[in-house]
Amino acid sequence: MLPIVAYGHPILKKVAGEIDNHYPDLKQLVYDMFETMHASSGVGLAAPQVNRSIRLFIVDTFPYTKEYPEAGSFKQAFINPEFIEESGEKWFFNEGCLSVPGIREDVLRKSNIRIQYYDQDFNFIDKKYDGIIARVIQHEYDHLEGVLFVERISSLRKTLLKRKLLDIKKGNIDVAYKMIFPIQKKKAIR
Numbered sequence: 001m002l003p004i005v006a007y008g009h010p011i012l013k014k015v016a017g018e019i020d021n022h023y024p025d026l027k028q029l030v031y032d033m034f035e036t037m038h039a040s041s042g043v044g045l046a047a048p049q050v051n052r053s054i055r056l057f058i059v060d061t062f063p064y065t066k067e068y069p070e071a072g073s074f075k076q077a078f079i080n081p082e083f084i085e086e087s088g089e090k091w092f093f094n095e096g097c098l099s100v101p102g103i104r105e106d107v108l109r110k111s112n113i114r115i116q117y118y119d120q121d122f123n124f125i126d127k128k129y130d131g132i133i134a135r136v137i138q139h140e141y142d143h144l145e146g147v148l149f150v151e152r153i154s155s156l157r158k159t160l161l162k163r164k165l166l167d168i169k170k171g172n173i174d175v176a177y178k179m180i181f182p183i184q185k186k187k188a189i190r
Contacts, residue, residue, distance in 0.1 A: 002036045002050040003178035007100045007148065008169035010182070011048050016055045016144040018080045021122040023054070030077045030120045033058050040177040042098045044136045046143030049099050051180060055080045057140035061133055068132040081117035081141060084126070088112035093135050095149045101175045103164055105153045109138050 005011055019026070029052070037045040037058060046057035057078050061071035088111035096104040112130045115137065119125055129137055139149060150158060150165065167173055171181035 001039050001178060002032050003180045004036070004040065004045075004049050004098050005051050006168050006171070006179045006181045007150070007165055008182040009051075009099075009180060011051055011053055012099060012143070012148060013146045014048065014053050015146050016046075016048055016053045019054045019056065021118075026079075027120060030056070030058060033077075034060065034075075036177075037098070040098050044140040045098065046140045048143050048146075055144050057081070057143060059133070059136050059140060061136055064132050071132050074133050077120040078115070078137070078140070079118040079120065079122070081115050081137075081144070083113060083115055083141065085114040086110040086112070086138075087114075088130065093132075095135075095139055097139070097149055098177070100148060100150060100165070100168060101173055101179075102168070103150065103161060105150065105157060105161075107139075107149050107152045109135055109152075113137060115141075 033045050033050060036050065037060065043061055043063055044057060044059045047054045058076070059078070060075040062075070065072035090108050090110055092106040092108050094104050095107045111134060112128065113134045114128045116124070116126045142149065150161065169181065169183045171179070
């Protein structure tokens with residue numbers, strides 16, 4: 001299992017770089033990311049969250065199947081993704097993030113997207129997604145742009161979360177998976 005980078009780490013603020021099909025051990029990285037995401041009870045994971053500033057994220061929306069039946073069979077790796085269009089009604093959804101454990105907030109996003117990307121075999125894909133699948137893709141895509149979901153909430157909510165976010169930076173939280181904390185005196189990974 002790969003350690004997940006916590007809120008406040010500088011890699012989470014960087015715009016990630018594109019890769020090509022010669023990126024070392026790409027298939028193993030994608031596999032390890034899926035394993036890490038599943039073990040951490042996530043539905044998406046971006047490469048910057050596992051300390052790699054590359055344009056790669058994975059999604060598996062199976063946990064949303066009960067409420068959103070279309071989510072059940074969607075599992076995909078996205079390499080060098082590019083949003084072509086975001087459209088439709090904006091809707092709130094209560095989002096969380098493996099890099100920001102213990103915090104969930106309502107985030108407003110559009111309901112439809114069109115995205116171009118390469119899959120893990122470097123096949124080019126141009127596809128439209130909507131609903132919960134589009135939502136998870138948008139969240140993970142933000143990671144590649146150096147944006148976290150807590151930056152998409154109101155200033156008042158951010159102010160109210162300031163103490164919790166500082167605790168995450170310092171590693172003053174209990175999580176069931178390995179994390180890398182930006183401010184910690186002894187161990188960098190727990």
